[in-house]
Amino acid sequence: MGEFRRAYGAAPWHLLLLLGCFAVTGWIALRLAGEPTAGRMLLWFVGAAVAHDLVLFPAYAAVDRALRAGWGRGGSPSVLNHLRVPALGAGLLLLVYLPGILGLGDGTYASATGMAPRARVGQWLAVSAALFAASALVYVVRRLSRRAR
Template sequence: MGEFRRAYGAASWHLLLLLGCFAVTGWIALRLAGEPMAGRMLAWFVGAAIAHDLVLFPAYASVDRALGAARGRGGVPSVLNHVRVPALGAGLLLLVYLPGILGLGDGTYLSATGMAPRARFGQWLTVSAVLFAPSALLYAARRLSRRGR
């Protein structure tokens, strides 16, 4: 077993898990191959991968690095996780609901729900503020409690 681990570079369960993931991915690819929208889905998937790897990842890695440089020193609590967690929530909401936030997809939304679409940008900003507010209050409380000591 030690020889397999040395040759493969990880435990045997890792290889089994990876093969299972490839099997599920292959099954999904076969199911989608007959779909009339398969080409469009593939184009969106490739576009999303390129947009993430070439645009989004460098952007949020740079912001994270800048926040890491501004890390608390001398007993001051770090702001890093107080920004990371709500930013992750707001970013995921933006990514998932972007067409609704921008008021796009009028015909699709109307045919799917029977309701007129409306831009939800204000609602997204409100939810984002609700995510950031407790984090900011917790950070302020931590700083004040450290200052009192």
């Protein structure tokens, strides 16, 4: 076992998991090969990867660095994590549901649901606020339980 780990660089379960991921990816690629919209899907996927790597990652890395610098050395990393997690959830919801949040997609939404689209900014803000409130509650409970010990 040690020789395999030394030669491969990781445990055997890592190789099995990686092979499983490649198998699932291959199966999806075969399923999409006959799709007439496969080219558009690939374009959106590549565009999303490029947009993430060139725009989003530098933006949220800069915000995180500014938060850490502003927090100072005396601040707890736990507090930052309780801000990062709900911010990530709110950001992902915004990215996934942006057309619905802004009330866009007239024809697509109406043909899929039979209802007229409307902006859902208030709902997104409410869910985001709930995420931050839940995170703050978890933080307070953790602090109180530590203080009690």
